[in-house]
Amino acid sequence: MADLRSLFHLAAEEAADFRESLDTRPVQAPADQADAKRLLAVPLPDGPRDPGEVVEQLITAARPGLMATPGPRYFGFVIGGALPAASAADILAVGWDQCAFNGHLAPAAAAAEEVAGAWLKDLLGLPASAGVGFVTGAQGANTVGLAAARHHLMRESGWDVERRGLFGAPRIRVLAGAERHATIDRSLRLLGLGSDALQEVAVNAQGAIDTDDLARVLATEGDDHDVLTVLCLQAGNVNTGAVDDLRTAITLAHEHGAWVHVDGAFGLWAAASPSLRHLVDGVELADSWGCDGHKWLNVPYDSGFAFCSRPDVQTAAMSYTASYLTGSGVAPGVADYTAESSRRARGFAVWAAVQELGRQGIADLVDRCCEHARRFADALAGAGLEVVNDVVLNQVLVGFGGEGAEADRRTDAVIARIQRDGTCWMGGTTWHGRRLMRIAVSNHLTTAADIDVSVEAVLRAVRSLDG
Ligand SMILES: *Cc1c(COP(=O)(O)O)cnc(C)c1O
Numbered sequence: 001m002a003d004l005r006s007l008f009h010l011a012a013e014e015a016a017d018f019r020e021s022l023d024t025r026p027v028q029a030p031a032d033q034a035d036a037k038r039l040l041a042v043p044l045p046d047g048p049r050d051p052g053e054v055v056e057q058l059i060t061a062a063r064p065g066l067m068a069t070p071g072p073r074y075f076g077f078v079i080g081g082a083l084p085a086a087s088a089a090d091i092l093a094v095g096w097d098q099c100a101f102n103g104h105l106a107p108a109a110a111a112a113e114e115v116a117g118a119w120l121k122d123l124l125g126l127p128a129s130a131g132v133g134f135v136t137g138a139q140g141a142n143t144v145g146l147a148a149a150r151h152h153l154m155r156e157s158g159w160d161v162e163r164r165g166l167f168g169a170p171r172i173r174v175l176a177g178a179e180r181h182a183t184i185d186r187s188l189r190l191l192g193l194g195s196d197a198l199q200e201v202a203v204n205a206q207g208a209i210d211t212d213d214l215a216r217v218l219a220t221e222g223d224d225h226d227v228l229t230v231l232c233l234q235a236g237n238v239n240t241g242a243v244d245d246l247r248t249a250i251t252l253a254h255e256h257g258a259w260v261h262v263d264g265a266f267g268l269w270a271a272a273s274p275s276l277r278h279l280v281d282g283v284e285l286a287d288s289w290g291c292d293g294h295k296w297l298n299v300p301y302d303s304g305f306a307f308c309s310r311p312d313v314q315t316a317a318m319s320y321t322a323s324y325l326t327g328s329g330v331a332p333g334v335a336d337y338t339a340e341s342s343r344r345a346r347g348f349a350v351w352a353a354v355q356e357l358g359r360q361g362i363a364d365l366v367d368r369c370c371e372h373a374r375r376f377a378d379a380l381a382g383a384g385l386e387v388v389n390d391v392v393l394n395q396v397l398v399g400f401g402g403e404g405a406e407a408d409r410r411t412d413a414v415i416a417r418i419q420r421d422g423t424c425w426m427g428g429t430t431w432h433g434r435r436l437m438r439i440a441v442s443n444h445l446t447t448a449a450d451i452d453v454s455v456e457a458v459l460r461a462v463r464s465l466d467g
Contacts, residue, residue: 002052008095010052014059015091022071022445026422029067036065072445073424073454078238078266078394080292081443082300082349089352090300093345100134100345102333110334112347119354120305123362124264124291125271125284131311133318133337134346137304138265141290143187143339144306144318146174146230148288149259150191151317152310153228162316166192175199175217175253176232177244179207181263184232206242206390207431209233211249218256229258235280236267239431239438241373241393243267247282260286265304266442267393269296272359273366279392288314296366296394298444299349306337357444369394369441372451376439379455385462388436396439397431400462408435414461423457424450 002010031039039061068074070081082090093109103110117132135141150172154161157170172193176184178200185195202213214231221227231253233244250260262268262283268291270276271283283289286309293303308314311332319336335343357365370393377391386399400414401407415428415437429438437458441451 002050002055007051007055010055010059012091015087018063018066019070019087022068025068025071027068027071027074027425028419028422029065031064033065036062039064067425070443070445072443072447072450074443075439075441075454076425076427078236078295078440078442080295080298081445082294083298083353083356083444085356086297086299086349086353090349093348096345098345100343100347101335101341104333106345109345109347112345112351113334114347116347116350116354117305120291120350121307123272123354123359124268124289124307125277125280126289126307127284127309129309129311130289131308131314131337133306133314134334134343134350135304135306135338135340136302137294138181138263138290138292139183139186139304140339141265141292141304141306142181142183142232142261142263143190144314144337145261145288145290145308146184146187146191146193146232147317147339148308148310148313149230149261150193152287152313153230153259155316157226157228170226170228171197172228172230173197173199174230174232175201175214175258177201177203177207177209177234179203179237179239180232180234181238181265184263204242206240206392207237208242209244209249211245211252214249215252218252218258229253229256231258231260233260233262233286234267235262235264235270235283236393237395239395239397239429239436240389241267241391241395242389243270243279243392246280247285250282250285254285259288261288261290262286263290265290265292266295269362269366270393273363273370275363275367276370276393293346293350293353296369296442297350297353297362298365298442299353302344303346303349308337311337365444366394369443369446372441372446372448373439375448375451376441376455379451380458383455383459385458388431388434394441396441397429398437398439398458399434400437403434410465411435411437413465414458417461417464418457421457421461424454426458 098106098109100109174197202210235243253260270279289307291305293299294301315332315336373394377387377396381387388397400411
């Protein structure tokens, strides 16, 4: 019978083995989900088993289905890759098994969120007085931000939405760019506002909000002059990396009494870099912000942050004893800033990531990823491929052979070959009606040499398709 200590050693050894293999293993997992399921679908046992055997068996069965997403040449989605101290801190969070509900239940876990939350506001250029909730990711953060918006606007017009719900409530419209992230739509559905509440604002060629169109839409309230307005802005378009003109858009929206939420899942990290901060100029003027830790801060999954300029609004919208807590002198617990109750202690890993890199290290991480994206773009364009977007951040969109169904098929075929080749991993996207290859650089491990071998892999895939 394995004791706890040897079991933990086994887990740590395996995790370290995996992480040390990232640079050399094929990025794409050898097993797909169906293969992985065959390996994991062992019989449900009738009784207890030896924990050591269970863990050994899990390792053997799961290994073939592990993607090298934390490695230096995974460029799909916007994935990040966990830092060493942040990873070890998350292992501790699991080992300590604290329930980060509030400071009575878990003093250190709650304090870590308070301390790390203050550092995050500093790094991201947000008001020091803002509320912070540690959530699962930007989906959770967007939901919290929009719930705060709903609470605030309704209360201003005399409606207690937490008590009375939305039946008979004043109407809310949500303005958002045509290229908003799809999580915004899900948040609106979950909050009972529904996707019909969305009024799309036009975007420019790079997918950033068109502020002239925003001014037009803000001014058109239809026959309903009492309509309440939320504006959702974006820092970091998932395809192009484009950032909305935040200062102009927020100023315009506030002139109309709107609440402004910024979805800055990865793009908000531009604020942490002195050379890129200009991209998010004016971000501090917004009312709520969503951001991810697991993407560009390189904290392990899952980790995101919901910030709100008014902590009392955030807790009034989220706390499940909101009406009793607000103004009662009872301090809200850390979970009162989120949509969850019992929670994993997410603060430890964030605390460790910020300590591991420091202000300069975080700026360097963001800058380096953007330089690598530029290197990708220059090399691929130099080889005659089409870079479709303005590379302003860490995202690159690549076309293979113009527009139309034939070009789309060719693009998908190239991507499939790249993924099979195993040197690196890029995904596809459909943007402005075209299939394109999408590259996101967001991992601290990635070097210029990784970009160069990945460019070679892309060109190899193109040549193999043509030859
Ligand atoms: C990734 C992303 C989200 C969703 O974030 P999760 O961490 O997956 O919940 C939302 N908005 C943007 C712009 C994103 O890039």
